[in-house]
Amino acid sequence: MRRPLDLLSKGGLGCLLALVAFALGSTVDLAGDPDAIVGPRLAPPGPEWWMGTDNLGRSMLPRVMEGVGTTLLLSCTAVLLTAAVSAAFGILAGYRGGYLNEVVLRLVEVLYSFPAIVLAVLVAAVLGPGQFAALASIVLVTIPLMTRLVRAAAVGVSQRDYVTAAVISGARLPRILGRHVLPNVAGTIAVQGTYALSVGISVEGGLSFLGFGVQPPQASLGVLIRQGGSYMIAAPWLIIGPGTVLVVAILAINVFGDGLRDRLEPRETRSLT
Amino acid sequence: MSPLLVVDRLAVDYRANGRTVRALDGADLEVAAGETVGIVGESGSGKSTLGAAIGRLLPRTARVDGGVIRVAGESLFELAPADLRRVRRERLGFVFQDPIASLDPTMRVGRQLTLVLGRGTGSGDVAAHLDRVKLDARTARSYPHELSGGMAQRVAIAMAMAGEPELLVADEPTAALDSQVREEVLDVVFSLAATTGTGIIWLSHDLAAVARRCSRVAVMYGGRVVEQGPAAEVLGRPAHPYTAALAGSAPATAARGTRLEPVPGRPPMLTGPSDGCSFAPRCAFVIDRCAHERPPAVRVGDQDVLCHRAGEPATIGQGATT
Amino acid sequence: MRLALWWSGRALSSAATLLGVSILIFAAVRMMPGGFAETILGPFATPEQKAELAARYGLDQPVFMQYWHWLTAVAGGDLGTSMISREPVSLELLARLPVTAELTILSVAAAILLGVPLGVLTAVRARPDGGAAVGRLLSGLGVSVPEFVLGSLAVFLFSRYALGLSVGGYVPVTVDPAANLRSMVLPAAVLSIFAISATARTTRDAVLGVLVEPYVTAAVARGESPWFIITRHILRNAAAPVVTLTATITAYLLGGALVVEYVFNLPGIGSYVVQAVGRRDYAVVQAGVLLAAAVFIVMNVLVDLMVGTLDPRLGVTAKGRRA
16 A cells, blocks of 8 residues: 655655764764864865865864754754654544643644744743754744644544544553554654654754854854854855755755655546646 | 447556556447437446546546547547547536536536536526526525535536537436435436437446436446447346346345445456456356457347357346346 | 624634733743843833833732733733833834835735746646656745745845845835835845745645546536636635635744844844844834734634635535644
8 A cells, every 4th residue: 555755755865864974974073073273264165175164264064064963953852842742732632622622722823823933033032042942942833733733633533443442442541542543643743743854944043043043152054054144255155055955954854754745645636638 | 320429449547556457448339329328337347437538537547558439530539638628518518426526616506507608509598507407597596515416416417418418428427316316317317418419328337227218228347348239128138147147136126325236256456458258257157268268249139248158048047047 | 694603703713812822922021031020121220110110010910910911001002112222112113014014015925926826837737757756846945945045145146246136225115116126126035935835835735636626527528628627616716725825924924034134134023023132122022923923813814704705615514724
């Protein structure tokens, strides 16, 4: 029954894995120390520094590697949190319905009313700029949609015969939710998780770019693009490098997510002629 | 005079998820102008695919693997889009299973009829067309979801018949309706078609019902028309073992909703051209050559039959009692 | 009648959401470093001002009473005083509204005028095999480029190579409409890329869903032309998710405007809020966030109104809004 992923989605997944490997390279200083001053200031890309150097003469390659790592780690952690919270509340609300369902839907609706970056800015204003604000922002921004869709999927699953059978056979609630409902909404969680990851990367980037997310000297893709902005005219590689990596990361995840979704819900088409 | 519709050795495959399913495996059919033909078969026999193919309405997953369809002499699969639309507009009409879903949910019935009539092919106003299908003129103000299934199907019939087509293809038009309404809707279709001289192809799984209203019957199995001929002959003196089983199982007595299963076993799921007769595994009269030799069309009485043993008197009588 | 009932339900639900939003923002303001009085008055407030504020907002009263006073003040248009300018925040926002409104409206217009045709075209042309991958990659790229990356690149390209459109240097429309448009085209283009792509993708999905409906097959069977079927049957039936998306898009664009105004240095509400966070001018942050959420909720109500007129089945089958 299961269709294999198409070539484009596999490409997306491959790209993503390559980025993870790229980020892991920085943990062993594969391309050198990201904070070491190795050359002249604002040198264009060359054989010694493939992505050029920044305003202090630091090589951009190891800095971008560190930046990808920070961004991915932050986004992945946040999405895992989102998935856990959304799965718990979405499944419970969808299965139980009634009062709990109303409360969850209402809360989700409230959170959903804030534009992503606006909510992130509010969070940063309350928590103060920093990694933690970025993390919390991503979680709060991605929770509404995922909870909503997990809930919708759980409502459908709850009406299936095997769940009714489990209830009749006297299974306890945790067992029903864990063994019967959760596995059947896992696909939704996976697809929404990939999309949430791309939203997360974008939110981290945006917030750090505005100066409210990850703080220097730590590098993240958003931080690097913010720092590069000041020297943009003289040294465009400072934003082109990290910017390209950021776009590739988001695109790879989105394409992979589309492929996952199409595999879960294949659709027909019709010709108008 | 050449027939209005000729389907010659039509083969159609569906491809999805890397698998191929053969829906039509060399189907033949001829319909003369003004003729009423019932096509009978179980689900999976290929009758809906044949019906869709007659308007070149196959879904995108379908592929024509050979064969020709000619409507009034024009080869359907070779027509340019504009010519295809002209043939659909001027010669063909279609009525589908789900009447309410066949109407645009966002538009009042009257407006939809006006859109169909607007091209100037039809005559008269909306009320007249509603009257032709025995509907009150006030129906024009309703949205499709406000209609009963029977009313919606009448509207769909009025729209399909608005251009007075030469051939109306009705794919199980009453399957979604209550039994009381079915006969009324069929009355409307057949009497309207008779006044306009429109030929009918009625796709159904109910042999007896089809035989009551149509002049000719074609029985489909495994993507082929295994027997066709005058309705009374096919029902009364079936020449193909499968038809015999269908006729003997008296579907009129089957309760609504029960699955029609006249013969033990399930209809075949073909994945490619079949060498022999696809009914062979379920046939009580199977002989060696049935498995690997494609039966040619044989003339038995007034019927055309695809069976190696057609015409052997012993097979038929016993077949009916299976 | 049923529609009216459905309507009052929707209005009530929106009011409840707005109430929830206000509670969240009130809580956020109280949690902000510096506290409530400082948030509203700024750090340089005199004791008399603080006492006056305490009396007005009832700071000595229970929290829910405080919330009530805050809410009535906000509902009356009193959004507090900017710490930096010492002006009422409502006036400050009003002065910057034209920039943000123009930017958002231009982008929404671009999203609808370009995204909808693009989505219809790619759906109608869609094939199970072949060129679909290219389209998917392109539309995927559109929703994958964050504004701050695209904006930074645009600023670089257009200021370095003088490509004819001015970068930065906002000109009010009242001063010189042509110059205003020249200064807004680039930011609006950057802001709208995501909206156009998202609209195109949603339109494509919606149209693909309608294409397999029996009434489309019936229209094809009647010999109608593709153009006729698209304009008479498909657009209206596929419109609901696209119209609904417009509300989400507008909210998204308000967020994006924040980044784009910052990148292009436009004097709108967005860049003002960004500055305010940096300066800890929390009254402004609070007001900006509240405004964005309120616009989103109001947009949703308007969208429901439109969807209700698009689909006569609504209110009967209780076929809800966004699933």
